[in-house]
Amino acid sequence: MRTVSLTIDGQQITAREGDNLLWVALDNGIYIPNLCAIRDKSEPMASCRLCFVEVEGKEQPVTACTETVTEGMIVNTRGTRALSLARRSFELLMASHSLDCAHCPKSGSCELQHIARYLGTRLKSKQLRELRRDLPIDDSHPQIIYDPNKCVLCGRCIWTCREHLGVGVLGFAHRGFQRMVTTFEDEPLAISKCDRCVECIGVCPTGALLPRNETKTRVTSES
């Protein structure tokens, strides 16, 4: 396999030709914010718009998850234009997030908190008006609590569910602001064909999918 050498933030890196820029950076210890990228998926969704970087010779910042590494490529992950675009995307994401870290069991390991810290921005949008979806929480399942109001539509749970079940019970449905991760006919997880592997919980970057017992412990320890 042919290799290419490139520079990311001044660091010399060798990668396989045709590799994806986001994963090359992450595998070499260089962080680029991302939510919707899935390593084994051939076509990136590129929907979260958090992974903007600047590439020398390109007029506009580009999303790292859709870039292929090339010989002599020079990448800057800390460019002001790229970061301000990422901050804007993050704000848009958070404007409809039901933010309540104080009572959220994910707090501390939440990727949204991590990304906010990295981008030097607050979790609560300063400029955008908050627009909540107020969707019902699904606590029908014996092991999972699903709060769609904390979902960022990254698709990781859907991908994992399909990998595990082959067919899968989770998917996207509805349109526009109503778009959500759900089941066939929006039926509660408990009566869906869920196999109870609960692997979706492990890949969720936010507090949208949580193990039931953890939620309980948290609630009791606080009360």
Add this chain to the structure above:
Amino acid sequence: MNPKAKTVTQNNTGEEVSAEKEARDRQETLKILKSFGRKRENLIPILQKVQARLGYLPREAMMEIATHLGIPEIDVYGVVTFYNQFRLNPPGKHSIRVCLGTACHMKGGYITLDAWKRRLDINQGETTPDREFDLDTVACVGCCTMAPVTVVDNQPEGKVEPTKVDGILLAFELERGAEGQKTVR
């Protein structure tokens, strides 16, 4: 067939009749599926054909389609809920389409929609239990000067404020009353 006799059968064995209909819907769906390959890209043409035949996309039909294409049921549901052309409920006798295009939005289309919802006691995308009305929204029907517009049985009605909603429904009620009397006589 004697129309009277038919009514009686329906009344006595209402459930069987609906089970019969379900079986018929299933036959129709399977027949349509037979004419399509199992490639995922056939999903939308299949949905269109099934809806054209059945009037909407029942749960069982969506499940058959998913099995035929070997895709998750949620993916069929995802496509059905994405496109406005697909219905999850049987169509009513009368269709009510509330315009929420830019002009109608500015002129209070949402208030009109709320009035319809309240009067019919259903949400958008639903059908009244008596199958008289189905309610949905559209994005601009091209007669913005008449905003807020509601398209009633494909006929655009202008300046539909909540009071006009009542007026339109009253007209339908009178019509129904007159029909009922005709049959009684």
